Amino acid sequence: MPPSPAGPPPADGLLSAARRNLRELAHGLSHASHPPTPLFAESPRRWLRLLPYAVVVALTAVFVPVTIDVLTSDYEVPGGLAGALAVGQAVPMLMLAHRPLQAWWIVFAVDIVGALVLLARPEPQGTIWPWTPPGVVGYLFVLLALGLRESRRTVIGVWLVTGAAGLTLHLIAPVRSDGGALLLFVLGAVVLVIGASVRERSEAQRRLVEQWTISESERAQRTLLEERTRIARELHDVVAHHMSVITVQADSAPYRISGLSEETRAEFASIAAGARESLAEMRRLLSVLRSDGSRGELAPQPGLDRVQQLVEATVRAGLPAELSLAADVADAVERGRVPQAVDLSAYRIVQEALANVVRHAPGARTRVSVTMLDGHLTVLVVNDRPQKPGPPLEESGTGHGLVGMRERVRLTGGTLDTGPLPDGGFRVAARLPLPPPRPPSASPHPEDL
Incomplete structure (x- = not known):
């Protein structure tokens, strides 16, 4: 029922x-x-x-x-x-x-x-x-x-x-x-409603400011995580290359070196198997870090050997820029003496700095210099104040540029100094540590042979 x-x-x-x-x-x-x-x-x-x-x-x-x-x-x-x-x-x-x-x-x-x-x-x-x-x-x-x-x-x-x-x-x-009592009763209701409305409006504004502050904090945290994920995806190729070299060397060692015992051959086989397993784990990790629907890049990661092309492309886009690449830096990059993580980080820092100039100071004269001193690679990007100040191409940046630079510098154990200049320009200076030079007794680099 x-x-x-x-x-x-x-x-x-x-x-x-x-x-x-x-x-x-x-x-x-x-x-x-x-x-x-x-x-x-x-x-x-x-x-x-x-x-x-x-x-x-x-x-x-x-x-x-x-x-x-x-x-x-x-x-x-x-x-x-x-x-x-x-x-x-x-x-x-x-x-x-x-x-x-x-x-x-x-x-x-x-x-x-x-x-x-x-x-x-x-x-x-x-x-x-x-x-x-x-x-x-x-x-x-x-x-x-x-x-x-x-x-x-x-x-x-x-x-x-x-x-x-x-x-x-x-x-x-x-x-x-x-009617005096009724008058106060009616006027009191009006005044109380006005006061309560003002109070609730102020309370709503306060909550809105709190929510905005929380949203800004969450947005900054999300930006940081996105940059770290992007850097991890880029460094995958660097790590995968080294793991592939280890695998090839361990697999070919019994054929290149004669007179190896069975224990040594088994050890090289174990090293090759471990390297292959680590490489497979790296690929699985990359599939987790990659966004849904995105595909991996097949091109090799860029480095300082492509900074000249980057600056030339920026000049063609309308930004007067010039590059100063020290001869010892070019030689070290050519001989492979700059770690790939440092090489990639330096390139990305220059790329992000030039992109920020294009977005926020279009037309400003920009100077890029890369030097090597005291065991550190120094990347310096300085832009002047625009000759004809105009509205930036982007009114509000995403904040990814400086966040990405800081994360890359932190990854390599270096330091980053950014800030405005007295004349109205801006300066980005990154100092990335380099490994100590190999002792003379170390095996020579293949390109040195």
Whole structure:
């Protein structure tokens, strides 16, 4: 059988929900939802941090004499009693900067006392009751401070308590009440809604800034991981080449060297098998690092021997660039004395630096120099300020360029120095360590034979 439709909720359920809501409202009215810190406390501007204090001091200085004058002249309250009521209604405004809920309790209680005091006095002509005009305006400022600082539950509780107090005073003296309680109830609702809207908008903006900061951090981390993956894919060819050489040498050793024992032949076979297994693992690793749907590059990885072609292509693209490649660097590259990881990293650093100049400083004269000194390979790319500054080809870069340079330099154990120049240009300097030269007793390089 189909289930019967749910009937009305039981009475005990409604009562328990009502009691729970009343407890929450009471807790909201008795406990502030924020620490006792003023508005704009975290602002970097000093004048903005002092602004809430200046406002509450100005409000207190205005409302104390105005309230005394209205009570004595319009309501014919004795001067001493008028001064006490004015102090009780206006001085707590000094707490609005950091403790608005406590200030509201004091002002609310004093306003009730003031209404009872006025009730005992003869009714003057042309006045409102139970709240005086200065009391209404001051109370609205208190409600505005509450709306800006407190939670929605507290704001609703304050509004309901204000309405209940006005209704109670109206029932006490219905003949004397002329709509002052209703006026404060309606205006208070408007002010509370305005304050709460401003507070929630500020809270939303704060959360948006936090999310933006988190997104920027995640984007930077993702960029770093993408660059590391790309570098790992490029270095795969370098490592695979060395592993292939080991495999070939181990396989051909029994045929090139005569008189080897069976143990030695087995050792060379084991080395070749290990090298093949390592090479297969490298290929599997590369398949994991490669993006979905992408294919591996078949061309060999570039090096410093192709920097001249890179600079020439950049010149053809419209960037005035010149290259200074030291003779000892060219000789070391030609003889294979520069490690392939360093060779590839130097080429990529020059490539990224020239790409950044094209993107962010089109037309700037650029100088590229590669030197070798004290066991280090130094790559220096300096661009001048553009002769005819114009908008960059890319308004916002991805940040991959400098991130990739840092990762490549870190991979080789070198150092990277980047930054603007006093004349408006930019400088990229990378210092990559080179292995120490081989001792004379070492076997000569094949190209040296």
